[in-house]
Amino acid sequence: MKWWLIIILSLSIAFLGCEKTDKPTINEDGTKDNGKLESGGKNPKSKTGVWLTDWNDAMKTADVLNRPVFVDFTGSDWCIWCQKLEEEVFGKGEFLEYAKKNLVLLKVDFPRDIEQSEELQKFNEQKMKEYEIEGFPTIVLVNSKGEEIARTGYRPGGAKEYVKHLQELLQPKE
Template sequence: MKIKYLAILIMVLAFSAASCDVSKKPAEVTPEPDTEVVEANEQVWLVDFDMAAAEAQKKDLPILINFSGSDWCSWCIKLMDEVFSQKEFLDYAKENLVLLNLDFPRRTKLPQEQAEKNQELMQMFGIQGFPTVIVLSSQGEILGRTGYQYGGPQKYVEHIQEFLNK
């Protein structure tokens, strides 16, 4: 009788172990059919706070800061794929925001100065989790704090506009 239970236990453990494949990629997100995906890059997203602040003051635009773990945080990846890389969002941002991406990757190594500056900013803004998105006025006043929101680029733009219209 013990052998029978032992055999069943071994089979259950074997199936459990086989189903725990940690190398699986996160599920791919398919953009909405009427939106065009645009690659997010340094030309769209700044990575230096001082440059973003100068740009915001020069153009009198708010700064959208994305605190992200781009290579390990699944919600950060979803936010980038579903919202921040979409043409609809980028078209809005081009005229209305200065975009700043402060990344905290685990697999990719940032230049030391950039990593230290990002860490300072994370502490300064009291970031507790990822993704955290902060909207600042061109004078540096916090207008809003958010994260991932369901609904795609149009809903996210409306959500950001709520902070700007306060």
């Protein structure tokens, strides 16, 4: 009798306990998140306000969300101005809130002491040449096709002033 009970319980757990569900969760903004993009990837809302490192992922996310990509060409572990920009702007609430609602964040990093795959290093170098990056930090705002909208870099004044600067750069030209 005990063996039958163990077998029945085991089968019940196997069939009922491991059932895959497609129940949506609720995002912070109150929208439903079923974890999927229309194209079959992860929900782009989960990528807002988060620094991506995959170029293609950032472009797809920007396309779905209809937002520009904020590309930070940086030497994160050695470039003093890059570190200042990170500390004074990127790590502050004003910038993060703006970015979460308006941008897709992409970091194209050229570190000296942080390990990267050879593939990522080559890809980043190719993007650096493609966008004619001559120094760090360089911020390039691009559309989902990778077409440049505007370019900037470090600016003094903190996060609030930087957001104002970005808003001016992204205003439609007349």
